[in-house]
Amino acid sequence: MPDKAEIDFKGIVAGFRFDGEFIDAIPYGFGHINDTYAASFRKNDGTQHRYILQRINTNIFKNPEQLMSNIEKVTNHLKQKLISRGSDYRRQTLNLVYTVTGKSFLRTGDNKYWRAYEFIEGARTYQIVENEEHLYNAGNAFGRFQNLLEDFKADSLYEVIPDFHNTRKRFQAFSEAVKADAFGRAVKVKTEIEFANKRAEETGKIVELLQNGKLPVRVTHNDTKFNNVMIDDETGEGICVVDLDTVMPGSALYDFGDAIRSGTNPADEDERDLSKVCMDLRLFEKYTNGYLDATREVLTDTEVELLPLSAKLMTLECGIRFLTDYLSGDVYFKIHREEHNLDRCRTQFKMVEDMENKWDKMHSIVNLYR
Numbered sequence: 049m050p051d052k053a054e055i056d057f058k059g060i061v062a063g064f065r066f067d068g069e070f071i072d073a074i075p076y077g078f079g080h081i082n083d084t085y086a087a088s089f090r091k092n093d094g095t096q097h098r099y100i101l102q103r104i105n106t107n108i109f110k111n112p113e114q115l116m117s118n119i120e121k122v123t124n125h126l127k128q129k130l131i132s133r134g135s136d137y138r139r140q141t142l143n144l145v146y147t148v149t150g151k152s153f154l155r156t157g158d159n160k161y162w163r164a165y166e167f168i169e170g171a172r173t174y175q176i177v178e179n180e181e182h183l184y185n186a187g188n189a190f191g192r193f194q195n196l197l198e199d200f201k202a203d204s205l206y207e208v209i210p211d212f213h214n215t216r217k218r219f220q221a222f223s224e225a226v227k228a229d230a231f232g233r234a235v236k237v238k239t240e241i242e243f244a245n246k247r248a249e250e251t252g253k254i255v256e257l258l259q260n261g262k263l264p265v266r267v268t269h270n271d272t273k274f275n276n277v278m279i280d281d282e283t284g285e286g287i288c289v290v291d292l293d294t295v296m297p298g299s300a301l302y303d304f305g306d307a308i309r310s311g312t313n314p315a316d317e318d319e320r321d322l323s324k325v326c327m328d329l330r331l332f333e334k335y336t337n338g339y340l341d342a343t344r345e346v347l348t349d350t351e352v353e354l355l356p357l358s359a360k361l362m363t364l365e366c367g368i369r370f371l372t373d374y375l376s377g378d379v380y381f382k383i384h385r386e387e388h389n390l391d392r393c394r395t396q397f398k399m400v401e402d403m404e405n406k407w408d409k410m411h412s413i414v415n416l417y418r
């Protein structure tokens with residue numbers, strides 16, 4: 049986060065249609081990608097309220113205008129759908145605040161991009177899963193997101209990160225990194241390379257079904273971590289999905305699979321003691337239950353049947369990416385110790401193995417709640 053003093057908040061907030069007189073803006077939340085601030089205002093009647101003000105990370109997102117076009121389309125659709133269902137759209141979707149010129153973002157003189165949302169009060173995101181119900185509520189929130197967007201034309205969205213979950217291409221990149229072996233590390237990770245190679249065939253499964261029309265193209269969120277769900281302070285429900293930077297066309301399975309990958313391992317993503325790493329079946333059941341409660345009317349049979357495979361493939365893909373980066377000299381993922389990417393790869397592969405051992409049980413759970 050940049051030094052707050054350097055930022056001309058007065059100038060920035062003047063560019064948006066905010067209600068009231070600006071008081072201050074303070075860094076907010078634990079996001080790792082964008083710079084997020086809570087901006088407070090005093091209305092004419094003396095009451096105060098807040099907005100979320102975010103500076104988009106243009107190091108990661110090279111085309112913020114396309115990204116904002118995606119967010120604008122998706123949030124507008126969510127809003128209309130929620131209104132038509134008589135639901136509280138001010139708390140159940142992000143609501144953009146437009147600029148004085150009617151745009152969804154403000155580009156400042158220093159070529160930075162800012163956007164603003166109405167602040168969802170009385171709810172918060174959590175950095176860690178604290179109980180099983182959190183998983184039900186996260187699954188239900190991401191499920192409702194999918195449900196509300198069922199009739200949205202997903203191909204009207206820009207693919208902000210092309211081939212993000214093209215697992216086959218990720219595997220090809222991995223094979224090239226093994227061949228190049230630019231840092232002479234392949235010899236140290238023979239076991240891991242073999243693990244990935246054994247599963248090469250499977251990496252194309254979802255992508256191919258999507259390409260030949262056997263899986264529907266839907267809106268995908270692509271960052272379905274627990275910390276992107278607003279949990280209501282009173283009811284504990286997952287009321288709103290945030291962090292829409294990576295909404296793209298794709299398969300609903302990407303989101304389900306990645307949520308299982310990131311949400312069901314009770315250990316850290318870089319845990320060295322692999323005996324602590326697993327895919328906790330109880331957490332899988334909770335997420336699946338919440339997710340299917342919101343999506344069983346909209347998903348196709350093929351999608352439902354492939355839910356366990358999606359969890360395995362998204363985890364395998366992630367492990368392959370860590371291994372690729374290890375072989376290529378740690379150029380993509382930041383490392384904080386030697387072999388950090390290798391440790392990360394190993395936790396993912398351990399989870400894949402664990403899922404394979406629990407394969408029948410995963411299917412029984414899906415069949416129980418479908």
Ligand code: ADP
Binds near residue numbers: 276
């Ligand atoms: P990042 O991409 O950096 O993770 P997020 O969009 O997830 O950024 O925002 C960071 C945090 O800000 C979220 O985890 C959430 O706690 C909070 N937040 C985002 N949007 C809102 C909102 N409209 N109302 C309240 N809090 C929000």
Ligand code: MG
Binds near residue numbers: 080275276291
């Ligand atoms: Mg986030």
Ligand code: MG
Binds near residue numbers: 082271291
């Ligand atoms: Mg994000």
